[in-house]
Amino acid sequence: MARQALGLSRWTRSLSExxxxxxxxxxxxxxxVVQSLLLAIVGSM
Structure with missing residues (x-):
């Protein structure tokens, strides 16, 4: 049971990572994307 819980915690940790x-x-x-949009707006001005 403990080994199963350990595997589950390791799996959830890898999932969260x-x-x-x-x-x-x-x-x-x-x-x-935001930087390129700002550059395009500034360039069009």
């Missing part, structure tokens, strides 16, 4: 990594990637992509 993957989610955090994906969130970081999404943040970077959003930042790049």
């Amino acid at each position: 993957a989610r955090h990594r994906r969130r970081r990637v999404t943040t970077v992509v959003l930042t790049v």
Whole structure:
């Protein structure tokens, strides 16, 4: 039972780490998109 709980906690930890990594990637992509949009707006002015 203890081994099963340990495996479950390890699985949830890896799952949360993957989610955090994906969130970081999404943040970077959003930042790049916003910067390029700002550059396009400034360039058109």
